[in-house]
Amino acid sequence: MAIKKIGVLGTGQMGAGICQVAAAAGYDVVMADINLEVAEKGKAGIAKRLDKAVSKGKMDAAKKDEILSKLEPVESMAAFEDVDLAVEAATENMELKLALFKKMDEACPDGAILATNTSSISITYIAAATKRPDKVIGMHFMNPVPVMKLVEIIKGLATDDATYEATVEASKKMGKTCVTANDAPGFIVNRILVPMLNEAVFALQENLGTPEDIDEAVKLGLNHPMGPLALADLIGLDTCLAICEVLHDKLGEDKYRPCPLLRKYVDAGWLGRKTGRGFYQY
Numbered sequence: 001m002a003i004k005k006i007g008v009l010g011t012g013q014m015g016a017g018i019c020q021v022a023a024a025a026g027y028d029v030v031m032a033d034i035n036l037e038v039a040e041k042g043k044a045g046i047a048k049r050l051d052k053a054v055s056k057g058k059m060d061a062a063k064k065d066e067i068l069s070k071l072e073p074v075e076s077m078a079a080f081e082d083v084d085l086a087v088e089a090a091t092e093n094m095e096l097k098l099a100l101f102k103k104m105d106e107a108c109p110d111g112a113i114l115a116t117n118t119s120s121i122s123i124t125y126i127a128a129a130t131k132r133p134d135k136v137i138g139m140h141f142m143n144p145v146p147v148m149k150l151v152e153i154i155k156g157l158a159t160d161d162a163t164y165e166a167t168v169e170a171s172k173k174m175g176k177t178c179v180t181a182n183d184a185p186g187f188i189v190n191r192i193l194v195p196m197l198n199e200a201v202f203a204l205q206e207n208l209g210t211p212e213d214i215d216e217a218v219k220l221g222l223n224h225p226m227g228p229l230a231l232a233d234l235i236g237l238d239t240c241l242a243i244c245e246v247l248h249d250k251l252g253e254d255k256y257r258p259c260p261l262l263r264k265y266v267d268a269g270w271l272g273r274k275t276g277r278g279f280y281q282y
Contacts, residue, residue, distance in 0.1 A: 001084070001162055004027070004028065004084055005028045005085075006022045007030045007085070007086040008030070008031055009080075010117075011073070013143065014145060015031075015089035017144055017145025017146055018087055018089055019031050020046050020049070020050075021145055021176075022070075030080065030083065031071060032074050032079065035076075036074065039074060051064070077104060083109070084113065085170060086104050086107075086114050088101065088114070092118065092121070092239050092242040094246075101126055102129050102130065105132060113163050114136045115138065117139060117140055119187070120246040121246060122183055123155065123156035123183045124157040127159070136158075136159060138181075138183070139171065141176075149177045152178075152188060152189060153180050153181070154180075157183065185246050185250040194247065195247070195256060197235075198244050198258060198262065201232070201262045201279075202261075204229065204279070205259055211280060215230050232262075232278065233272030233273050233278035236271050237278050238271050240262065
C-alpha cells in the first residue's frame with residue numbers, strides 16, 4: 001500500500017511534531033484537533049520552529065516554505081475522507097482514544113491505516129473499537145519528534161502484514177529508525193523508562209537529594225543526556241502518571257505503583273514544561 005496523504009489527529013507537542021516530519025518527508029498532511037483554531041495554532045508553532053531553524057542556518061527558507069505548504073489545518077476529521085494513513089496523537093487517556101478511534105474509523109476511507117501514538121495502551125484493545133482491526137497499528141514517536149530518531153511499531157493481535165510494512169515504510173521515509181515491539185503495556189521504551197522516572201520521584205519524595213542533585217547524579221553517573229526529573233517535565237507529568245497507571249493496572253506489580261508525589265504534582269496542575277512548572281519552574 002502506497003501512502004501519499006496523512007491525517008494527524010491532535011496538534012499539540014507530539015502531533016505537531018508528527019505533522020512536521022511527515023510534511024518534511026513530502027507527504028500531504030491534514031491537521032485536525034478539537035477545532036480549526038487549535039489546528040491552525042499547531043501549524044503556527046511549526047512555522048515558528050522552522051523559522052528558528054532557518055535563522056540558525058540549519059534549514060533554508062525554500063525548504064521551510066515547502067514543508068508549510070504541505071500542512072493543511074482542518075475543522076474536523078471529516079477532512080480525513082481521502083487519507084491513506086491517520087495518526088492519532090491525543091492525550092494518553094484510554095477512554096478518549098477509544099472514542100476518537102471510533103470516529104476516525106468512520107471518517108477515513110476503507111483501507112486506510114489507523115495508527116496511534118499511544119505510549120502504553122494496548123493496540124489490540126484500541127483496534128477492537130473499530131471495524132478494521134487489521135488496519136490498526138501502534139506508531140509510537142519519541143519526544144521531540146523532529147529530533148528523536150526512534151519509532152516503535154506495535155502490531156495488535158489482528159494487524160495484518162501489509163499494514164505493518166506500509167507503516168514501517170512511511171516511518172523510514174520520515175527519517176526514523178523503527179523497532180518492533182510486542183503489544184504489551186509500555187512496549188519497550190516506556191516499560192524501561194517510566195519506572196526509572198517514577199523511581200526518581202520516589203528519590204525526591206524520600207529526600208535523597210534535590211531535583212538538581214538527582215538529575216546531575218544520573219546525568220554524570222549514568223551518562224544520560226538529561227536527568228530523569230527534567231525529562232519527566234519534558235514528557236509531561238500527567239503523561240508519566242498515565243503510563244505508570246497502565247503499567248500498574250495491567251501488569252499488577254507493586255514496582256509499577258505511581259509515586260504519591262507524582263500524583264500530587266499532577267493534582268496541583270504542575271505538569272512540567274507545558275504548564276511552566278513541574279519539578280522545575282520554566
